[in-house]
Amino acid sequence: MSEESEVIRRVVDGEVDAFRVLVRRYERPVFRLIGNMVSDSHAREDLAQDVFLTAFRNLARYDPGRSRFSTWLLTIARNKCINALQKKVPAICQEPPDPVRTRTPYDEVAGRELFEQLDEALRALTPALKSVFVLAELMELSSAEIAQIEGVKVGSVRSRLSRAKEKLRLLLREYAGDEA
C-alpha cells in the first residue's frame, strides 16, 4: 500500500488530523487550477476550502482503482469552478505579479500589454474551454487525465484544447508584428 493510500485509509478510519497531509500536498495544484479558472480572490479561497471539505466528506467513496487521488481531487475542484462560473461569481481581474524575464523597457511594456491581453483572452474563454486549457497548459496534465476529470473522450479534450489555443493564438499573432 502506498504512503498516500495509507494516509487516506487513516482518514477514513477516523484519524481526522491525517487529512492535513493531503491538504498540504495538494493545496498548490488546487489553487493553481482555481486561480486560473476564477478571478475573484475571495471566491478562490472559499472554493479551495470547499474542495478539500468535499474531498474529506466523500473520501470513503474515493476508489483508487478508478483514478489517482490527485485526479479525483482536481475533478472536484474543476466541478466547483464550473459551478461558480455558471453562477456568475463576479469576475475580478487577478493582479498580475511582476513581469517575468523582461529585457528592455520596450519589451517590458510590450510584454505586460501582451500578458494583460492573454489574461483577458483566458477570462473570455467559455468554462469548458478554459478548464481544458488550464489543465493541459498550466497544470501540464496528460490528455487521458484531463479526459477523466472532464468526463469526456480524449478526442474531445484535444479538440477543445486546440480551440482554446486558437483563440489565444489570434492575440499572439498581432503581437510584435508577426515576428514568429
Add this chain to the structure above:
Amino acid sequence: MNREEAYGAWKDRRKDVAVDAAFADRVMRRVAMPQEPRPADTSQGDRAGRAWRVQAVAALLMVGIVVGLVRAGSVIGFLLLSCTRGY
C-alpha cells in the same frame, strides 16, 4: 522577447500561485467542525408520504375483498344448505 518567449513567460506567471501558509489550518478547522445539517429533502418526504397512503389504501382494499369473499361464501353456503335441506 519573441512570441514563444512571451507565451512561455505568461504561462510561467499563471502557474506561479501563492498559497497562504495558514490555508491548511483553516481547512482543518472546517473539517473538525460538525457537519452542518443539510436542508431537508422535502421531495423525499412527499414520496414517502405518498407511498404510505398507497399502501394503506391497498391494505384496506385487501381487507374489504377478504371480508366480502367470506361474507359471500357464507351466504352461498347458507343458500346451498337451505336448498339441500329443502330436498
